[in-house]
Amino acid sequence: RIVYVNGDYVPEAEAKVSVFDRGFLFADGVYEVTSVLDGKLIDFEGHATRLERSLKELDMASPVTMDELLEIHRELVRRNEVAEGMIYLQITRGADADRDFAFPDPEKVPSSIVLFTQSKKLADSPAAKVGMKVISIEDQRWGRRDIKTVQLLYPSMGKMMAKAAGKDDAWMVEDGAVTEGTSNNAYIVKDGVIVTRHLGNEILHGITRAAVLRFAREAQMRVEERPFTIEEAQGADEAFITSASTFVMPVVEIDGEAVGSGTPGPVATRLREIYLDESR
Numbered sequence: 659r660i661v662y663v664n665g666d667y668v669p670e671a672e673a674k675v676s677v678f679d680r681g682f683l684f685a686d687g688v689y690e691v692t693s694v695l696d697g698k699l700i701d702f703e704g705h706a707t708r709l710e711r712s713l714k715e716l717d718m719a720s721p722v723t724m725d726e727l728l729e730i731h732r733e734l735v736r737r738n739e740v741a742e743g744m745i746y747l748q749i750t751r752g753a754d755a756d757r758d759f760a761f762p763d764p765e766k767v768p769s770s771i772v773l774f775t776q777s778k779k780l781a782d783s784p785a786a787k788v789g790m791k792v793i794s795i796e797d798q799r800w801g802r803r804d805i806k807t808v809q810l811l812y813p814s815m816g817k818m819m820a821k822a823a824g825k826d827d828a829w830m831v832e833d834g835a836v837t838e839g840t841s842n843n844a845y846i847v848k849d850g851v852i853v854t855r856h857l858g859n860e861i862l863h864g865i866t867r868a869a870v871l872r873f874a875r876e877a878q879m880r881v882e883e884r885p886f887t888i889e890e891a892q893g894a895d896e897a898f899i900t901s902a903s904t905f906v907m908p909v910v911e912i913d914g915e916a917v918g919s920g921t922p923g924p925v926a927t928r929l930r931e932i933y934l935d936e937s938r
């Protein structure tokens with residue numbers, strides 16, 4: 659596999675970053691995950707726009723322009739012959755030789771950029787046919803979840819809590835309402851109405867979320883962007899999640915309670931089909 663590191667395309671064994679990299683020491687970095695279907699990037703524009711916003715919110719400079727970034731994505735897909743899978747991109751505030759809480763001067767310490775690909779079957783997913791089981795956990799992340807930082811320890815712990823309970827993922831709850839999944843946005847469907855939490859600092863503004871809500875409205879489905887509780891979700895007709903790596907994925911159980919029939923519902927199934935059709 660060929661990896662992109664600060665201007666060079668190198669074999670993965672040679673892809674290295676400094677021990678002083680602030681991403682490594684302070685989680686001082688942002689990332690994006692863009693999916694690839696039939697060798698084509700899905701929604702690159704959306705991911706690039708969100709990346710620019712994350713960088714701006716953290717006062718971090720980009721080492722490349724968004725046009726260059728698109729070219730790097732395409733080049734990696736070509737070189738690694740990715741038909742289906744993901745591209746991971748990370749930008750950190752570089753490697754300052756002294757560990758210092760204060761940000762270094764970007765002129766002296768330029769940002770560091772890394773991209774790699776991961777080939778994986780995404781469209782033809784067995785999980786989409788059976789649906790996922792989730793548990794609920796308290797949301798203990800920081801307050802700026804709208805910024806896509808590499809600070810992923812709590813979501814990672816949430817995934818482990820779900821695994822320990824024999825389930826697939828965790829939905830996080832704050833002040834009684836669901837924020838999102840460990841690495842995805844959360845939805846319920848009741849009487850034909852799709853409900854998902856409103857945008858704000860409490861959740862990541864999913865690129866897949868934006869696309870799916872647009873497709874749902876175009877298909878004359880009703881959408882409400884507001885908070886919902888675990889109890890409301892357990893009593894819903896359907897539940898599902900969205901993300902760049904799962905597209906639309908049904909959720910069939912929450913904290914041991916079956917949602918609706920306990921099998922993937924018609925709305926989630928239809929939205930997954932529409933999303934795949936429109937993205938291809």
Ligand code: PDD
Nearest residue numbers: 691841842843862864865866867901902
């Ligand atoms: N995760 N919420 C969180 C906390 C996420 O980490 C993600 C994405 C999403 C969905 O965003 P999008 O639709 O833009 O992928 C929501 C990526 C896939 C990851 O960390 O691997």
